[in-house]
Amino acid sequence: MEDMMPLMTRSSELTSDLVRGVREEQLGLSTPCAKFDVRDLINHLEWVAEMFVSLAAKGPRTEQGPYAGDFPERAGRTLAAWSRPEAWEGTSPAMGMPMPMVAHLYLADLVVHGWDLARATGQAYEPMPEAVVESLAFTEQMVDMGRELGAFGPPVEVPDDAPAFDRLLGLIGRDPAWKP
Template structure:
């Protein structure tokens, strides 16, 4: 899955830029992800980074801790873990899913939660078209499992000719027109 690392890297770095730009007074703002305010979303991103780093190292499923303010550092460690030889092979002992599936799950989290954060904090966000295409293709195949596991909400209707990113958001339950 050599082609995934550039996509994961771009999505992660873009989300880290957004995180760095969040101001203290924005932590209580609502986000398009109904269960999270900005601080909760940042904490979730930290957990996602820690979880997927652990999974890339064949480690356990880690629990989410309190907000620490260190997503960019955790994200670097996650990318380093996924860059190791052989990491994309086999199945995760902790999750029971193919490593390729987990890599795609991480990618979707970075892209969508980057948008969530950008919308909530009034930042510009334009995800990479190749990354969006890959995330949409994966999500179309995995959406029902995602809903069963509580990762995705009910679909939001968007037109068939909507941009790919809007379709991705709609598939996983986000309203592309959401505003604070």
Template sequence: MEDMMPLMTRATEQTASLVRAVRQEQLGLPTPCEKYDVKDLVNHLEWVAEMFASLARQEAPAEQGPYAGDFPERAERTLAAWSRPEAWEGVSPGMGMPMTSLAHMYLVDMVAHGWDLARATGQEYAPDPETVARALSFTEQMAEKGRQGGVFGPAVAVPDDASPLDRLLGVTGRDPAWTP
């Protein structure tokens, strides 16, 4: 917990900042996630925040609701839920996975979807290198399971000397060269 909370906090705050900067006229723009425009992506982030907060409280995963425009507030509640030591104990009854794995999944969502949103809306995005390294390490271990579950698309090849962020994006099925 001690080493993950700062990473989760930085990634969450950075993604929340990106969400706050989205203008109304950008909500219909395409994103690197084919099935999402910007509004759908922000709605997905809202659900991600609610789901991981409920999992941290050992509750059933939250259902996705309609777009509310309140991701930053939900994200604060997620971090509060994960800041409790008991959130890190055992296996999630809602997902059947170790709680530490769920925390890593949340971290990957924040980094990857932060990039998606920044790329779609033309915002700068430079996530913390330590956060990217942790997300990449976890994702490389879980990639096949993620693909089988429909969470990741087919891997996108990146050059051997690609940055850790580009490698993370490629593993999750994103093309680091994507532009709107």
């Protein structure tokens, strides 16, 4: 918990800042995540935040609701839920994995979708290097399951000596050179 909370907190802040920077006319723009335009991507982030509040309490996966435009508030509730030590104990009944692994899912989602949102809307984005390293190591372990579940696309080839963030993006099916 001690090493993950600062990463989750800062990644939530960065992604919240990006969401706040989206203008109404940008909501229909394409993103590097082919199944989402900007509005759908923010809605996905809202759902993820709500779901991870439930997961922190060992609750069920939640259904995605309609776009609400309140991701920063939801992310705050997620961080509050995960700040409780018991959130990190045991296994998630809904996900079937240890709670620290569940927290890594949230972190990776924020890191990658923050990039998606920044690229789509022309905003600057610099994820924490430690968050990238954690997300890459976790994703390398989970990539096969992620592809089976449709969460990751086919890999995009990047050089072996590419920066860790480019390797993370390529691993989950994003082209690090994507432009709108």
